[in-house]
Amino acid sequence: MSIKLFADSASDLPLSYFEDNQVSLIPLRVYIDEAEYEDLKTIHPKQVFQEIRAGKMPKTSQPSPQDFHEIFTEIARSNQSGIYIAFSSALSGTYQTAVMVHEQIKEEYPDFDLTIIDTKCASVGFGLVVKAAAELLQKGATKEEIVQDIEFRSQHMEHLFTVEDLDFLARGGRLSRASAFLGGLLNIKPLLHVEDGKLIPIEKIRGKKKLLKRILDVMEERGVDLENQLIGISHGDDEAAALELKSLIQERFGTKDFYINMIGSAVGAHAGPGTLAIFFLNKKK
Structure with a gap:
């Protein structure tokens, strides 16, 4: 069959x-x-x-x-x-x-x-x-x-991501435990992940450079054999940011294989422009 x-x-x-x-x-x-x-x-x-x-x-x-x-x-x-x-x-x-x-x-x-x-x-x-x-x-x-x-x-599958404006996720009801993250985000970048299928904020970070470093730190804490995994990156119509993150991952972990794509219409309607996300396994068979 x-x-x-x-x-x-x-x-x-x-x-x-x-x-x-x-x-x-x-x-x-x-x-x-x-x-x-x-x-x-x-x-x-x-x-x-x-x-x-x-x-x-x-x-x-x-x-x-x-x-x-x-x-x-x-x-x-x-x-x-x-x-x-x-x-x-x-x-x-x-x-x-x-x-x-x-x-x-x-x-x-x-x-x-x-x-x-x-x-x-x-x-x-x-x-x-x-x-x-x-x-x-x-x-x-x-x-x-x-x-x-x-x-x-x-x-x-680990999901780590950041968005330009949390209001998109909040308005669509896609964000959990987010009240402390809403409002007053001048140069404050939220870092979120997926927990049991839900979007959960982890922490707030001031400035893009610190945010990207923190994403790599969390990858190192949670990931396994990052050098040899296929790492996924998606972006909200910001390919330059995705390529910058790819370069940082290559430099730190020696990763060889990446899959990069723009976030789709349905997900993008809730995440908004400027979203940047990274995906990797926390355990291998």
Whole structure:
């Protein structure tokens, strides 16, 4: 039985990745004024950041139950096996909706073989989990091997990031334990991470130089074999900052492999321009 991989656009991989690597894209929705867009398919992240800079406040929503129903029914009818790798359930209802639709379809197709995994990851951290799964599929791994790898990476993926304006995260309800961080952030840079799928502030740091050094310090505290890992970096339309962080990581840890991409439209609508994030494993098999 062939295996189909699915992932949603909050993995912040480019559209070309999905087209070239046997991964089916499930796009989240982005709304600007009265217009509705499908993340990656009908809107590019750069447009979202440009709209935010122009004073617009994009909104987002998860894929509709109908979207999942059509995709999952097609797999059930074709008697294929599927794995849906999902955005953190603490940040979106996408995972819960997929589970609900899966249960409905199994009433009609009781042998439907679909595994849905809540990665509790976001952005390129989520994307690194998807990339590893796709590589295993291409190498002929079994479904059990792929699922085990997804679960391991999801549990051990570190997210460290900073944003230009915490108000974006606060307004969207994506930020936890943030009250002490809001307001009066003149040259104060927040450092956050993901804990059990939620966005959690760690500390406030004055100045970009100190912030980047602190990110590297935390990487050293939490990471393992950073020289030989694939390190992910995502940015809110600020490639220069991403490349600066890459250079600092190379200099300190000797890291060889990086995956750098702009934050996608759905995640970017909440994180805002100037966001900078780093992703790495805190444990290796």
